Structure formats: C-alpha cells, structure tokens
Amino acid sequence: MSERIICLDDIIPNEEYGKIRSLKRREMIELKKYRRLDIGPVASLYFESRDTMIYQIQEMAYVEKITRDALDEELISYNPLVPNGKELTATMMIEIDDPLRRKNFLSRLGGVEEKVKIIVEGSEIYADSEKDVDRTTGDGKASAVHFLHFKFSDELIEAFKDINNTVQIGIDHDAYGHLSIVSDQVREELAKEFI
Numbered sequence: 001m002s003e004r005i006i007c008l009d010d011i012i013p014n015e016e017y018g019k020i021r022s023l024k025r026r027e028m029i030e031l032k033k034y035r036r037l038d039i040g041p042v043a044s045l046y047f048e049s050r051d052t053m054i055y056q057i058q059e060m061a062y063v064e065k066i067t068r069d070a071l072d073e074e075l076i077s078y079n080p081l082v083p084n085g086k087e088l089t090a091t092m093m094i095e096i097d098d099p100l101r102r103k104n105f106l107s108r109l110g111g112v113e114e115k116v117k118i119i120v121e122g123s124e125i126y127a128d129s130e131k132d133v134d135r136t137t138g139d140g141k142a143s144a145v146h147f148l149h150f151k152f153s154d155e156l157i158e159a160f161k162d163i164n165n166t167v168q169i170g171i172d173h174d175a176y177g178h179l180s181i182v183s184d185q186v187r188e189e190l191a192k193e194f195i
Contacts (some may be wrong), residue, residue, distance in 0.1 A: 004050055004082050005074055006057065028055045034189040039171050040178030042105070045090040045116075045148070055080045056132065071178055079128065081147055085195035086157070090127075092116060092146040102144065108175040110140030115173040118150050127151050131135050137192040157194045160187065 017024070035047040038043075046052075057074050060066065066074065083089045094109070096102035098138075113129035113136070127148035136142050150159065159165050167187055170179035 004084060006050065006054055006079055006082060008068065008075070009069060010054055010114050011057055011061065011068070011071060013068060014065065017058055017062050024055065024058065027089050028052070034183075034185045037169055037180055037182065037186060039133040039169060039180050040176060041118075042094055042096050043092060043171060043176065043178070044095060045169065048081045048083065048091060049193060050082045053082050060124045072166075076087065083193040085193070086154075088118070088150045088152070088190055088193055090148045090150070092148055094142070094144045096144075105175075106144060107139075107141045109142035109173060112136075112171060112173045112176065113146040114157055116146075116148055116171050117169070118154050118160075119168040119170065119179075121165050123156055123159070125152060125156065152194070161191045161194070163187070 012020075031051060032046070032047075034047070035052070037045045037047070039045065057071070057078050060074055061071060078124070081089045081091075092113070094106060094112075096105055102107065116127040118125045127150055130147035130149070133145065160167055163184060167182040168179050169182060
C-alpha cells in the first residue's frame, strides 16, 4: 500500500508544472476516457487512480497557488481516494445544470451515497462513502458530489476481471433507480487498480 500513497515528492513544483500543464491535461483526458460511467441521466461515476489523484493535487496547487509547504492538507484529503489494491474508488457527481432543478432533485436524494452498488456474478458490492463530511443533511438533501469506495474480496476481483462475467453498476434509491452495464474497455481499465 505504501507505494500507492502520494507524497510531496510526487508533486511537481508549480513553476515546472505550468510548463507541462497542457501536456498533463491531454494525458489525463486520455487516461480518464474509460474511467467514467454514467448511471441514468444525471449521475456519473469517475473512477479514481493514483494518477488521477496526483493530477487533482497538481491542479489544485497550481490554480490556487498552494505552496509546497502547504500541500500536506491536500495530501491528507486526497490520499484516501487512491485505491488500495482491493477496491475501486469513485467520485460520484449528480450533474444537473439548472440550479432550481438541481436543488429540487437533490432534496429528494438523501442517502443516495449508501445506495450505489457494483454487481459482479450476482454479488452486490455496496459503496462505502467517505465520512469526511456528512453528504446528506438532516432534512434529507444530498450533496451533488460523493466519494465512494467499493471493497472487493479476492474472489470478486477475479470475477470482475473475467470477461465472461457481466459487471453492472447501479443506484437503487427510491427517487433514482438506474443500472448500467460496464463495458469491456472500462472493466479492463478499472481492473488495473487490483493487485
């Protein structure tokens, strides 16, 4: 696991990063091509990796002009989203452009972070959400962004990698029930997270 942890040495100083930023952006677009999965019309999962988290930290440091001395907080925030070799991690986003429609929709979506699952060979792996902040308010309003962990057993890792098995990802919330099949390209890309 320690080689998966992002440390300060993995982050390029802002001055140097600025020179290669457009190249890094193109590389990240290519990397993320098969790491996104839409579930229904407004929910998307963006599956994370060590590289996507390094990119997030680099961008945050560059855009917000965070000094190297002040990067510890970012490392603490982002390292938990680096998959540990026995899990997939994802950022789930509820993407609705219209502010009023988004607010109304999220007000009915409380607890959605507990209703996201991966189905492999008939086994359901429900997401564990990051507990850094409560993503559902007391009155049942959900956040538009959730950070999720899907923990796999060794048997389910092997079943996930087997292209003869169908893998699905779904949300079974009362206000939003959708199921998507994971394509072979996405499965192949995500399987790289398993050791």
